Structures are given as C-alpha cells and as structure tokens.
Amino acid sequence: MxxxxxxxxxxxxxxxxxxxxxxxxxxxxxxxxxxxxxxxxxxxxxxxxxxxxxxxxxxxxxxxxxxxxxxxxxxxxxxxxxxASKRGWWRPYGDVVADSYRDLLDLEADADAEQFTGPAIPGLLQTSAYAREIIGATGLTRTQEEVHALAELRRARQAILTTRPGGLAPLKLWAVVHEAALHMTSAEQPHMMREQLRHLLDISDLPNVTIQVLDLRGTAHPGMIGLMEIVQFPAPWPTVVNLENLRGSHFVEGTEDVKVFEDAFARVVAAALSVDASRMKIRNIMNGLDT
Missing domain, CATH: 1.10.260.40 (lambda repressor-like DNA-binding domains)
Known part of the structure; x- marks a missing residue:
C-alpha cells in the first residue's frame, strides 16, 4: 500500500x-x-x-x-x-462540512468549556427545525440537501453536552443570547420557536449548561459586534476564539488577543439578565405572555 x-x-x-x-x-x-x-x-x-x-x-x-x-x-x-490522525466523527457528512467548521468541531472535541454570544441561538442549543431555518437563511449557496445535512450534523454535534468518548466530562457551555433571537418567527414552521424555547428551558437544567438572555431594554455591550465563541482547553493548550461571518470562521489565538475577547464576554455576562431571570424571560416568551 x-x-x-x-x-x-x-x-x-x-x-x-x-x-x-x-x-x-x-x-x-x-x-x-x-x-x-x-x-x-x-x-x-x-x-x-x-x-x-x-x-x-x-x-x-x-x-x-x-x-x-x-x-x-x-x-x-x-x-x-x-x-492527530483520528477521523473526526463528522467525516460521514463529507464535503458539506467546510474546513473552518471541521476545525471548530475538532476544537470542541478536545475542549473543556465554551462561551458563546451572538445574534442567534448557538448551534449547540438548536433544535433541528431552528437549525434548518438558520442554515437555510445564512448558507446563501447551500442546496436544500446540504441544509438538511448540516442541520443533522449540528444536532449530532450536541451530544458533546451529555456524553463524550474516553471518559471525558461533558462540555461546559455558557451561552448569552440576545432576546431578539427568541422572538424570531418562521412562516414555514409556525411551531418552530415554541419548540426551540422549550428546548432551551429543558437543556438549561443540565449542570454544565448556563444560559443568559440580553434584555431588549438592556444596555450596550461588546456582544453587539457579532458572534464569538471562546473555546477553552485543559493545560497546556491555550484558549481559542472563533469568530464567524458569511464566509466562514476565523480563529484568534495568542494570549493578548484572546484576553480582549475574554474581557468582552465578561462584560456581556454582566449586561445580561441573571440565569433565573433569563429562564423566566424564555418561559414568558414561549407562553406568549411577555409584552
């Protein structure tokens, strides 16, 4: 051979x-x-x-x-x-997975914790219906088949929150989501958001998942710049920051550059509702009671 x-x-x-x-x-x-x-x-x-x-x-x-x-x-x-030469669990999805997304999946496989803030609900917390809606809207060149494949992959990716191979503890996730993302609607999937909000409430019961909401009436914060994921590892590996746009992911490494994003996330957390108040906000929106 x-x-x-x-x-x-x-x-x-x-x-x-x-x-x-x-x-x-x-x-x-x-x-x-x-x-x-x-x-x-x-x-x-x-x-x-x-x-x-x-x-x-x-x-x-x-x-x-x-x-x-x-x-x-x-x-x-x-x-x-x-x-280093292990085949990623996502390999069966083939070329539909962009190189930058493969790198993120590999990072998550080795990570201890992840911090997220952005304009949409993070992929690790999305239902299948919500994932299809978001991927279809942002994947401008994706076919319908590719959208469905990526939505399936995104759901498979979420297993890291509950089970991991090799005896590793589940990934610790801290997500701060803007309230506007919780009010999104879909003409084609009218029950999508109620199911998504129920999923957020259910998964927030996990001890390794923390969810906060940025209130519509809240103050300005660094998260207004856009999506960022801070991926943390056990020693000696340094923290990596993932930034996303329509062309894919960009990774930031290096102590000084990463510290800027860590400080920014701390300010986003401070600007958000408490965990309990966030759960109440999600529940009220889900029940159609929040005005």
Missing part, C-alpha cells in the same frame, strides 16, 4: 506549533532536533509544519531533548500525537 500524504489537521497543526514553541524556548535550531532524532532536517520541518506524522514515542523523545519535564505537558502532547 503506498504511503499516504499526511493531512494538516487542526490537531497536527497545534502539535507542530507547540513543538516549535518548546524547541525555541530551549534555544535549539530545528537541525539540532532533527539530529537528535536521527532524521533529516526536512523531516523534522514537516512535523512542525503539520505535514508529517510523528508518534507519541517520538514526541516524548523530542520533549526530553528540549528539556521539558512537566508530566502534564508531556502527557498532553503525546496524547495529541496519538489522536
């Missing part, structure tokens, strides 16, 4: 970036790392550039050469090497 070219998956990119950072911190050139492993320098370069595969044992040897002794760091990087 011929050798298969390594695909630069997000996990492989994160591993390569972390190896580069550890090597640089040790004051070593890539040539020295390659010689220590008995590799050509080009092979080591492919590893750092996410174009070459590396085994957990090889990662452990590299970290030892770089002087990394933190057992938590070693375990995290060797586990990432082990998982």
């Amino acid at each position: 011929p050798n298969q070219r390594a695909v630069p998956t997000l996990r492989r990119r994160r591993l390569g970036n972390e190896l580069r950072r550890r090597r640089t911190a040790a004051g070593l050139e890539s040539r020295a790392a390659a010689e220590a492993m008995g590799w050509a320098e080009s092979k080591y370069s492919r590893v750092e550039n996410a174009k070459g595969r590396v085994t957990p044992q090889e990662v452990e040897s590299l970290l030892k050469f770089f002087g990394v002794e933190d057992a938590q760091v070693v375990a995290a990087l060797t586990n990432l090497a082990r998982d």
Whole structure:
C-alpha cells in the first residue's frame, strides 16, 4: 500500500506549533532536533509544519531533548500525537462540512468549556427545525440537501453536552443570547420557536449548561459586534476564539488577543439578565405572555 500524504489537521497543526514553541524556548535550531532524532532536517520541518506524522514515542523523545519535564505537558502532547490522525466523527457528512467548521468541531472535541454570544441561538442549543431555518437563511449557496445535512450534523454535534468518548466530562457551555433571537418567527414552521424555547428551558437544567438572555431594554455591550465563541482547553493548550461571518470562521489565538475577547464576554455576562431571570424571560416568551 503506498504511503499516504499526511493531512494538516487542526490537531497536527497545534502539535507542530507547540513543538516549535518548546524547541525555541530551549534555544535549539530545528537541525539540532532533527539530529537528535536521527532524521533529516526536512523531516523534522514537516512535523512542525503539520505535514508529517510523528508518534507519541517520538514526541516524548523530542520533549526530553528540549528539556521539558512537566508530566502534564508531556502527557498532553503525546496524547495529541496519538489522536492527530483520528477521523473526526463528522467525516460521514463529507464535503458539506467546510474546513473552518471541521476545525471548530475538532476544537470542541478536545475542549473543556465554551462561551458563546451572538445574534442567534448557538448551534449547540438548536433544535433541528431552528437549525434548518438558520442554515437555510445564512448558507446563501447551500442546496436544500446540504441544509438538511448540516442541520443533522449540528444536532449530532450536541451530544458533546451529555456524553463524550474516553471518559471525558461533558462540555461546559455558557451561552448569552440576545432576546431578539427568541422572538424570531418562521412562516414555514409556525411551531418552530415554541419548540426551540422549550428546548432551551429543558437543556438549561443540565449542570454544565448556563444560559443568559440580553434584555431588549438592556444596555450596550461588546456582544453587539457579532458572534464569538471562546473555546477553552485543559493545560497546556491555550484558549481559542472563533469568530464567524458569511464566509466562514476565523480563529484568534495568542494570549493578548484572546484576553480582549475574554474581557468582552465578561462584560456581556454582566449586561445580561441573571440565569433565573433569563429562564423566566424564555418561559414568558414561549407562553406568549411577555409584552
């Protein structure tokens, strides 16, 4: 069987970036790392550039050469090497999944927690009917078949809130949604929003899910800029911010840039209704009592 070219998956990119950072911190050139492993320098370069595969044992040897002794760091990087070539659960959906969306799904698979704010109800909390409505409205070039496939994928993605492979705890989600999103209607699906609001109330009972609502009469806040998802990981992995627009996702990394969004989310939380008041707001809208 011929050798298969390594695909630069997000996990492989994160591993390569972390190896580069550890090597640089040790004051070593890539040539020295390659010689220590008995590799050509080009092979080591492919590893750092996410174009070459590396085994957990090889990662452990590299970290030892770089002087990394933190057992938590070693375990995290060797586990990432082990998982780097795993096929994502979303693979059966094929080309309908854009590269940036695949990266987000991979991020969520490894994450501890996620914070969300945006003009619509987040994908992790959407019913199938609501998902079809949103995807159909925002996926300007999508066929009807693609819309249905993406809605199915979005619902499958939500399993991360209740069950995860490998004994991982369910993802912790903190979502802050503007009240305007709760008043959306659909001519084709007249019962869509009542079902969606009931789902929000039901899923907010989970201990790992926090939902807040930004009142229509509330104050200005940083969330008015648009959708943002802050995806957090166990050490040593840094937090990543996902920003979305009509052309897909854009990821923000780096301590200083990420801190801006973390501070912004804290202000959004402060501007929102309390959890209990948010539940009451959702229930009142659902029952048609809120004026």
